Amino acid sequence: MTAQRILVVGAGHVGLYAALRLTKKLKLREAEVTVVDPQPHMTYQPFLPEAAAGNISPRHAVVPLRRELQKAHVLAGEVTRVDHERKVATVKPIIGPAREVSYDHIIAAPGSVSRTLPIPGLREHAVGFKTIGEAIFLRNHVMERLDVAAATNDPATRKRALTFVFVGGGYAGIEALAEMEDMAHDALKYYPELQHSDMHWVLVEATKRVLPEVDPDMGAYTVQVLLRRDMDIRLDTRLESCVGGVVKLSDGDEFPADTIVWTAGVKPSPMLANTDLPRDERGRVRCNARLQVVNEDGSIVEGAWSAGDCASVPDLASDRPGALCSPSAQHAVRQAARLADNIAAVIRGQEPREYKHKHVGSVASLGLHKGVAQVYGIKLKGLPAWFMHRTYHMSRIPSLNRKIRVVVDWTLALFLRREVVSLGELHRPREPFTVVTPFVRPKQDDDRQKAA
Incomplete structure (x- = not known):
């Protein structure tokens, strides 16, 4: 029997978990697994807010691919095209020229990217919140803004530096806003020049509620918690412009802000446009309940599989006709396991099984010791919800190594104060060196001038 070549495109929740399971279930003589991703790690995105706020080390919110996938071939690069007809x-x-990689089965799991809109100034002045790099940048930027505000005597500069705008009231936006405000509030004890009332934390949400994944009463509770912390919650409001860092909202308000964070949803990776895999009207790979890629008429595309944020997977647990699984980590992790089992079954001549999972609920952190949770119909608020949030995500992050490191970070935080230092130089590492190094014209340029 010739070993089947399995190509995993993307090492997010689906890619990593599927590759891990495949290498455990299949012997080397049965399959060779290759994972392609431009990053050397998988980012556990639910921990991005805590990494940004300094509750855990950013290194512990990511999982090194080569350590976890020792039985797979990890290829550091980007898939630019898929010709499934040729496989x-x-x-x-x-670095280096492109190469072709042949396969027998492909798992298309490049994930998603920030869903942005054509808003003037957004590209120049906003930052997303989907990668560990963005989380580290946001932490350093917020701390740097506190330093700017404390050092200036100009009220306008201080007000602008201490205005923080988050666009999007889903889980990512709410958790990022709450954790960063919590961090900044703790840091103020070291800034006698500043008061909590000097800070202006703004949430802009286009709909009339936050956290659409939970019941309206839990969303309303979340808004009340944030309002008690003197946050400015703008529901049914859109960001219309941020040219020059001046935020203009649909409610007519306008103010300058040095910090604009975009968390208003995701869309499938644009890489999928360079494949011949069938997609739906929203650009997602079209799948059946067995996580096989299918054509519009429902016929199976042999050897093609997908799941997660970039796939439209029927939600068999829903009562709504035509319902699809939501783009959540909860579905992605479970879909990855079913997908890997189905590929293993096909390789062994067995029938794949359908994916069915009833959404158990959602948990969200609202800062240290504060949270909201709705699990199996049970609603929790405050400390119990925050504890459930941490417990759940600690159990879900891959590898015992990362679980231990995260728990150690949390344990140390019980006895030690939160780190509030900015390492902004990380984003400009060569600047101190280039400032003191004189410019020297290359010799070949001098020779050309003499020849002329």
Whole structure:
């Protein structure tokens, strides 16, 4: 029996978990697993707010691919094209020319990217919140803004520096806003020049509620908690412009802000446009309940599989006709396991099984010791919800190594104060060196001038 070549495109929740399970279930003589991703790690996104706020080390919110996937071939690069008719993917390595990788089965799981809108100034002045790099940048930026505000005598500069705008009231936006405000509030004890009332934390949400994943009463409770912390909650409001860092809202308000964070949803990776895999009207890979890629008429595309944020997977547990699984980590992790089991079954000549999972609920942190949770119909608020949030995500992050490191971070935080230092130089590492190094014209340029 010739070993089947399995190509995993993307090492997010689906890619990593599927590759891990495949390498455990299949012997080397049965399959060779190759994972392609431009990053050397998988980011556990639910921990991004805590990493940004300094509750855990950013290194502990990511999972090194080569450590976890020792039985797979990890290829550091980007898949730029998939020709499934030929069963060949074009991979652009970090450095060097592109190469073709052949496969028998492909798992298309490049995930999602921030869903942005054509808003003037958004590209120039906003930052997303989907990667560990963005989380580290936001932490350093917020701390740097406190330093700017404390050092200036100009009221306008101080007000602008201490205005923080978060666009999007889903889980990512609410958790990021709450954790960063919590961090800044703790840091103020070291800034006698500043008062909590000097800070202006703004949430802009286009709909009339936050946290659409939970019942309206839990969303209303979340808004009340944030309002008690003197946050400015703008529901049924849109960001219309932020040119020059001046935020203009649909309610007519206008103010300058040095910090604009975009968390208003996600969309499938644009990489999927460079494949011949069938997609739906929203750009997601079209799948059946067995996580096999299918054509519009329902016929199976042999050897093609997908799941997670970039796939439209029927939700068999829903009573609504035509319902699809939501783009959540809860579904992605479970879909990855079913997908891996189905590929293993097909390789062994067995029938794949359908994915069915009833959404158990959602948990969210609202800062240290504060949270909201709705699990199996049970609603929790405050400390119990926050504890459930931490317990659940600690159990879900891959590898015992990361679980231990995260628990150690949390344990140390019980006895030690939160780190409130900015490491903004990380984003400009060569600047101190280039400032003191004189410019020297290359010799070949001098020779050309003499020849002329």
